[in-house]
Amino acid sequence: MSNPIRLLRSWILAVCCILASALPAFSQMEGVQAAIAQQDHLGALRILSVISDEAATPDTYLYRGIAYANLRQYKRALEAFREGFNRYPADPRFHGDGVAFYRRTREVVDAKAQLRSALIADPGDVYASELLASLDLSEGNIGSALAVLNQRGDPQIARILDNHSLTFSSSMKSSALAFRPGEVLHLNEWKTTAARLKATTGFASVGLELESSLEGGKYDAIVRTSKKSNSPRGFLLRLLEGLPVRTTYLDVWNIAGSSVQWTSKYRWDPMRRRLEGQLLFPVPLPGLLFVELGGAWRSEQWDVPSQGRFQYKSSGVRLNLKHIPDHRLELGAGFEYLNRAAGKTGRVLVNTRYRPIDGKFKSQVRIDGFLARASLLGDLNYTGGTVQLANRLVVSEDRTFFDLSVKGGTSRGRLPVEDYFMLGIDTETLDPLRAHLAADHGRYGRGPMGTGYVLVNSDIEQHIAALPVLNNVPVHGELFFDAAKLSDRNHIFQQRGWLFDVGVAVRTQLPDFDLVVLYGRNLSEGKGMLGAYIEHRFW
DSSP states (O other), rough: OOHHHHHHHHHHHHHHHHHHHHHHHHHHHHHHHHHTTOOOOOHHHHHTTTTTTTTTHHHHHHHHHHHHHTOHHHHHHHHHHHHHHOOOTTHHHHHHHHHHHHHHTTOOHHHHHHHHHHHHTTOHHHHHHHHHHHHHHTTTOOHHHHHHHHHHTOOOOEEEETOOOOOOSSSHHHTTTOTTTBBBBOOOOOOOHHHHHHTTTTTEEEEEEEEEOOTTTTEEEEEEEEEOOOOHHHHHHHHHTTTGGGGGEEEEEGGGSOOOOEEEEEEETTTTTEEEEEEEEEEEEEOOEEEEEEEEEEEEEEEEEEEEEEEEEEEEEEEEEEEEETTTEEEEEEEEEEEEEEEEEEEEEEEEEEEEESEEEEEEEEEEEEEOTTTOOOOHHHHHHHHEEEEEEEETTTEHHHHEEEEEEEESSSSSGSEEOOOOOOOSSSSOOOOSSSSTTTEESSSEEEEEEEEEEEEEEEEEEEEGTTEEEEEEEEEEEEEEEEETTOOSOOOOOOEEEEEEEEEESSSEEEEEEEEEEETTTTTEEEEEEEEEEOO
16 A cells, blocks of 8 residues: 555655746746736846746747737747747647737738748748738738648638628529638639629629638638629719719619629710610529620711711620639620611620739730621621730739730721721720820711721829728829821721820729829820720729
């Protein structure tokens, strides 16, 4: 019996020694907390420096990191947080408290810079990558967070939630997903999902949140969306947005709670009346198939050198299908039927958009083509198309950009004059030659037109203000230079040499498009002009 008694005494003595050594550490932690509360961070570090590694607790490394960070010694703070994480990987405070601390003290920018430097020195630094991803997630920078997490094969997705709901509110939203539970979510897959949801035009915002899952080491992906509303304020704003270009817009979003959208506009310029309406609805197939069904009516005044003045009238319908297999690629095709005084036209339409580069430097290729045949419910045979290579350099995120675009078009066959390529500023400008008007004194036919063209657009764009009356709508200033050359194989329009335009512009980024007001100078003819136009967002 003496042996068990002797063992019990030894065990009790060991426990007492451990508790006795731990008590000073606990009292020291109270002193550290009091010193930090009184902004005495050097005092806190002096207390922490006498705690041995054997007596250290997770709090030792946590408060050491906080004290160093308060002294703006971010490298030492990172080392303390990292050491605590390596010793106690199951303690979530090294990420959670670290993120909360940096956000509370508004030192996120400096902290992220230090973390990126650490990852350059050691790409396998797990703590630095996880804290950097946590900081990005806390700011809503899902792209940056996924880029960091993807480097080490994360995040593994446990569940996908629709605005925190376990079930999706519509098959349309679930069909837009490019990722699945049980897989790693890559940045490319989220961008594809976001591009599909935005293409429905029914959402005011689309976002993603990642939360730690109950399944250890995995995340829940929360797809956050908010639907556009049909409020009286929204209707009024849309009616007013087009006033500078004599156009009225009327849109109805999510008709009767569905995913069907209606967009329409009426240009009430007496010389160039135009009415357009379109239904857009996504078919819930994998990846979504977008269906656009619309119609248009035109009554415009023209003045063509070989034909004189005349009134052009037409009406027509269009069906277009679009699919987004990847956020870098959009594929579209459709059919358009036009009934006009000069005859009927049936045209097949194709369009493709491809983004080979999508980082700080962005590149985009757009191809559009049309084919009209008498056998397609028409009277005419002609073909044509355009190719555009556009590039953007992001000098400063959301503030400064440099854009350069080269676009060319050509056509063959008996091309109706109203289907000629038309350069210059119009109500909604497709080919901006920004010191020329597409319509001269309200009449088409006297602006730059041809059966083929080359157009170069370049500009420097800088954020200059935000309009608080319109929910802080961004306003950008631009300096631009354009160059163009046209040709006309039918010799209807005057053959011109190269045209060069320079000028300044103010771009207001409204929710659905940009309103551009500009002053341009035609260097070829020495003329200036003041104008405004609507441009659908390119980037």
